[in-house]
Amino acid sequence: MTSGTEWWRSAVIYQIYPRSFADGSGDGMGDLPGITARLDDLRDLGVDAIWLSPFYTSPQKDAGYDVADYCDVDPLFGTLADFDAMLAAAHDRGIRVIVDIVPNHSSDQHAWFQAALAAAPGSPERARYLFRDGKGEHGELPPNNWESVFGGDGWTRITEPDGTPGQWYLHIFDESQPDFDWSNEEVRAEFRRILRFWLDRGVDGFRIDVAHGMIKAEGLPDNIPSTGSEAEEEGGSMGGNAHEAPFWGQEGVHDVFRDWHEVVGEYDGDRALCGEAWLPTLERTALWVRPDELHQTFNFIYLETEWDAAALRGVIDESLRAFGSVGAPSTWVLSNHDVVRHASRLALTAPNPQGQGLGPNSPGKPIPELGLRRARAASALMLALPGSAYLYQGEELGLPEVIDIPDEARQDPSWFRTNGERYGRDGCRVPLPWTADAPAYGFSATGASWLPQPAEWAQHARDVEAADPASTLSLYRALLAERRARDLGAGTLEWIPTGDGVLSFRNGTVTVVANLGSEPVALPAGRVVATSGPLDAGTVPADTTVWLAAD
Template sequence: MVSVMTSEWWRTAAIYQIYPRSFADSNGDGIGDLAGIRSRLPELARLGIDAVWLSPFYTSPQRDAGYDVADYCDVDPLFGTLDDFDAMLAEAHRLGLRVIIDLVPNHSSDQHPWFQEALAAAPGSAARGRYLFREGKGEHGELPPNNWNSIFGGPAWTRVTEADGRPGQWYLHLFDSSQPDFDWTNEEVRDEFRRILRFWLDRGVDGFRVDVAHGMIKADGLPDYTPPADAGSMGGAASAGAGVALEPEISDEGDGAPYWGQDGVHEIYRDWRKLLDEYPGERILAAEAWVDPLPRVAKWVRPDEMHQAFNFGYLETPWSAPALRSVIDDSIAVFGAVGAPSTWVLSNHDVVRHASRLALTADSLQGHGIGPKSPGLPDPVVGLRRARAASALMLALPGSAYLYQGEELGLPEAIHLPDDARQDPTWARTNGERYGRDGCRVPIPWEADAPAFGFGPADAAWLPQPAEWAGLARDRQRGVAGSTLSLYEDALRRRREFELATGTVEWLRGFSPDVVAFRNGPVIVVANTGTEPVALPDGEVLLASDDVSSGTLPGDTTAWLRA
């Protein structure tokens, strides 16, 4: 059943992230594309989602899987053409699905015409003023302007060779050296992104997920900064298992890091919100803002700014009832205080898939990834049980939910990728010290017995697919009672049927400390994060992540009951 486009749809939407190069390949080159996406959209409509979010498909050298953009208003030939995009968008709208696209405003590719112009221009020129070029320190400018490190490892500055052959200025790149940061104090940069927004809005997109929405503005003077050793790569909570504390005031100060969470970003989003509000159909902005604690995230979704911000505090919460109760309460309170819906998310293209992450027995910092030599590798059976339970819990909460492609199949992280297959810049820039994000980006399986598990018509995939994924293919799970796919379909259908996304959380008492139990409208939700079974309350079982026919709720299991 497809969704109905309703007023303020984004407050309750279930939004499905498509990572284009790993979703569906139409031509057999091993890389997913827009025609492939279009062909599989009916499957997503059947799943019961309301919208899709596409990671970048723009013209790009693909040094960072498309997050290095060379042309913001065209499609990379890897993925097709603008006509392919238009056809995909029309098919999504025909099916009742909205389409959100990624926008990458913090940095461009070094192949962007602007940066090529900057390299050819002189220091102090208008062309260089679009980026963050600075003179180096030291007697001959041989040292970088400050001590910042790249998110992908290594220094955040690269020195250029000037037109006369001499070593020259340095440019900032918080990510790979092929991704120079824009200078957002430059009005020409702001005008260009207004043009880009209008280009896609005029084409009919329903909104934008804004990459690195807590970046863009850097502290005056670009002061030195050394992040804590246990900090995740993108900021936010200190570690993947960090709890989230509720603070009574929303600070206007930065995030500690002088390149994250600076207050000047909000002026940009107020400007963009006015622009989007000119268009009919409730076009939206969703923020990727890795800031902590939660009250600071709420600044991104004040009434005149963005519509949604990803709730990374929830994503990073361990599988622990006290921690989950706390982050759910805090999320509803802080987002509600500014009139915004809470969002809920467990996986995306930058984090270890939750079917593995929730069973790790050692810390894994966001962005570092896991591989064969990582400590505390997960038990796949425990990981899948917890993932199913966590997803059933998440989809019962009021607000908007984000799903990452393949999680509805129970896909785990692909841990045992060959070293020579890894493509994340993090792997190369840290000399293999960090595995990076390739493990969550492997092309997903559609048909168990088809080439590349149905990813494409040829036996080709840009990252190798684990052989054991055949058993998780969509055709093996479709219509099978108890499968992870059926669990997601049932949860999304019941979520709509009982209007849980517009409901409230009423905590229920009398349960074990390991249990999360609440009522949302006519539905009682009980999640057991412990190891010992607990008695189920009275009521008709609507769905369960594992067998509850005995009348008890096993460990690592969630059930919904009609009150």
């Protein structure tokens, strides 16, 4: 395909969190056959591709992001044959498939790490990971002061095979997730093999977990935040603040992705690499998508921007400029499996506790009606922008964050590592509702569900929303159909002057008016082709986005 017209430049990509999407076996855990059975719903929604969070063999200490075997399917989710069937069924429906890859760390049950524990200090087996001697007279102190993103120390001391206290290993996440040493060529070769394993099966690309964390600063120096507030935030941060942590965004990562770019380039079909890279500026983020590196990276700065017209316009302009300067499309995203769902986040009455989650005792609970109204308006704004858009399962139903999960049901590692101080991410991972009057709302035929579903899920069930032309599902279907028909993903944005609190622009044949202010604004001339909420007497009410066409 001619450069500049690759599918991923304008695609709408739908994230599936497999354990919470659809359960085909009835055990309460979503699985690959469940996904296959629901692909028609995604075709009807109008997405171009799906991205699957990990389904690999895993002890499930971090919901599959602790991988024990990168080239097999965990029995919880099915088999390799189930994966092949799902992939073929998606392709039959014109839906591409991106899979997650987790290169920063493995599970502590991975064969390599088990071999490292059995081997001696300085051995080739330990050189695949970041083992170091401790400080102190007897090595009783960790090698440096790095903390885990999930809370607590970033190092764990092992007991050597002879029973004596031994070396320490680094885990930027849970202690069950030891970090690989990416300065080791054996690690690099193994991941080239893993990429080819899935490419050979026909996947269309990879979403790269913690893409900004694989390389650590030479010598593993202490992490010294520049301010006290950053020091408090660092343990729960994924690196999106201004502080240059020695384990985030290191220059050497670019060499890894140039290598991966060559690997995917060996295959036809414009296979894509998309990085989860939490970086402090769009200027820095754009460096990851230069022509010989990743094809996309998530625009987390857009996701984190407040519901404010001036702030959003600034981020949109800077995104288009920064990514365009290296020949890449901007991506747009509002929710994923790690953040508070935007139907709640946009209506919080206190600052968003990024990385901590929401629970019964969180301050500043969201206002549900306001959150849904803003979420619909935000989605309509995002889907009109040129570039590629990512959707998170359930946002097309207007699902809010689930706040009242019982303590005993929570499963996020952050909840346990902080002794309940952080609620974690369970609230955005509750299994989807498909059928209002079915057990588990159609997620599972038996009524089993690995996280409890709230009673209000019934009103969000897909069958209810599919029958309601004013539902959030109907809105998404309309937006995606118009976006595809008018090729908005490959379009060009032209701002239209307007008053404070309002964003207005043209993209191809569509004029978009997003009213983020508190007062109604005049509706321009044109035929309304989509609106996030009811219009009122020739005006666009507050927290409403409308698409108009001259044709």
